[in-house]
Amino acid sequence: MKGRSVILGQINGLEAAALMVDGQLEDLLIDSSGFAPLPPGAICRAKLGRQMKGQGGVFVDLPEGQTGFLREGKGLRPGDTVICQVAGGAEPGKALPVSLRVLFKSRYAIVTPGAPGLNISRRIRDEETRDGLQALADMVMEGSDMGLILRSACEGTEDGEIVEDIAAMRDLAEAVMADLDGAPELLVDAPTPHEEAWREWAEPAPDEVIEGDFATHGVLDAIEALASPRVDLPGSGYMMIEPTRALVAVDVNTGNDTSPAAALKANIIAARELPRQLRLRGLGGQITIDFAPMPKRDRQALEQQLRAAIKGETETSLAGWTPLGNFEMQRKRDRVARAMLIGGTE
Template sequence: MKGRAVLILEDEPAWPALAALMVDGRLHDLMVDPPETDRAPRLEAVHLARVIRRVEAIGAVFLDLGDGREGFLKSPRKARPGERLLVQVARHAEPGKATPVSDEPLFKGRYAILTPHAPGINVARRVRDEDEAARLRVIAEEALDEAGLSPDTLGEAAPGAILRSAAEGVDEEAIHDDVAALAELLNAARAAQAGDDAPGEIVAAPDAVTRAWRDWVDPEPDEVIRGDLRLWDDMGALDQLGALLRPRVDLGGEAWMMVEPTSALTAIDVNTGGDFSTASGLKANLAALADLPRQLRLRGLGGQIVVDLAPLTKRDRKQAETAIKRALREDPIDTQLLGWTPLGHLELTRRRERRPLTELLPRDFA
């Protein structure tokens, strides 16, 4: 299968909603909904929250998010107990911990992002044509004005917007409708904050299919295919999905790496098999680092990442750093390369944007 195809799983009662992006037959990205019984706040959901307590030592507040759920907000200002805040789930919580949230929610669409705390209409840098950028700004301004969110109406309280690169060349009506839908969500959230509602979810998180439609747009997929597990099996996606539940990742030849999450970190171990030459080790390391962001993305792993590479000389470290930096540039999840430990391990920290895949798929699937 050549090109970019989106597979959407349908009519499988024991499975969660699931969308996969296949590039030339290879699984490139994956969106999976948590089980319906899961009560954890979902990424991007907007909550009306109430401050429970402030912990001065860490400059943070703990929040009541509603339904017995607790949030954690790093806040530089003196939020008082009882104060009501509009917050957005920023990361998945580690087991037993409060959910990290942001008090600067973003409303993301297919073509635009509303930024309530950052005024002004901006266009993605990849849109280089000035006439096109001006067209996009006008469309966004008109849509916000119609929703009562223009600077003329709200002054400094007016939200800003970012026109995504995917909007370039798109029909005016589609962009207008996208901004208008986001404006409606923002107005609903602000109305709830101004009222006397109890803490709780105000704007639901987008589901897997919506996130796929929104995020896998640049470039546009060549086709969208809906079907059951048999279709996924026929297209080779099911085998690739099952492989993500196993730690071993083959790198070609005799080389492989192990991807093993623990409660403290995710450990990556690169092995060359029976060939212990320097050239073989460098080849295995470069292959592992090139594929590492994809493996972490598909497996839903974040936090601290420690990579134990096959033996390499200090002279080859630059090459290894170049390989991982190149791979990370193509990855949508924020990951920081921290450098080398005294033991020669490569350290990274990765934003926890996704739940581990092992928590989301049916237990009897392997």
């Protein structure tokens, strides 16, 4: 299967969407509402609880009897009501990460309460197009103290459709952010996988959108491979990706290649592949990588490859090398771990 294809279907009875690029699974969205009452992206009214001294945050009461953890608690008091957004998934028994930086996303626009300014995606480079979009943004957002980001999908889209989209997001944002009265409540549900695929995979535009059985398009085989910790790399190398409660451990091996350049070669391939694997598996948090042994002089080149690979990914910071020679990084937990959702595919 060549080109960029969006496939909409189900996995084990759960709504799912897959993005295939030249026959390779590039991204995967699965409905997590049955496993997480408040999936990432849900917007809620919440009530602040006690401050956690030493942890730099505060617990909040969320709807569905859930507990969240908010790091931006400065200036807030216990009992205050806030509008927040679920920022990621959490293991059973742990508080959900939430944020006051609420984003109202659509296909063409992102309205940003508390972050004023009208911005246009850097991917749109044509100056005439940018000027036209700026005029639309100024017109629709006039009188609002909220910010706006026009997404790259705006390029080539009719002005009327963009205006309608911005206006709808502005109206929704203003209504939700003003709804502070009452008990903790879900105000805006997280998008379904099919909705999120339509919203997030619009640019570049897919060559085809297919509705049907994943098995007939090679998606199911790619998903089944995610159940194994082993990821085979080109050549004889491979890496093992094994999540624990504390961190995600990654071990890179050269296999039966004993040539002098085997370690650096396997490590570079692993560095390029790791962000995709973490995205597909829904893994984040602290990640410790045990690269194949190589001279210290090669570390900078490897780190450059890893830095290039994470560009455009979810929020990720590279901490660097430990005294024992491992590499540490931190990736935002913006999804529910796929292992909870996939189980054994059929």
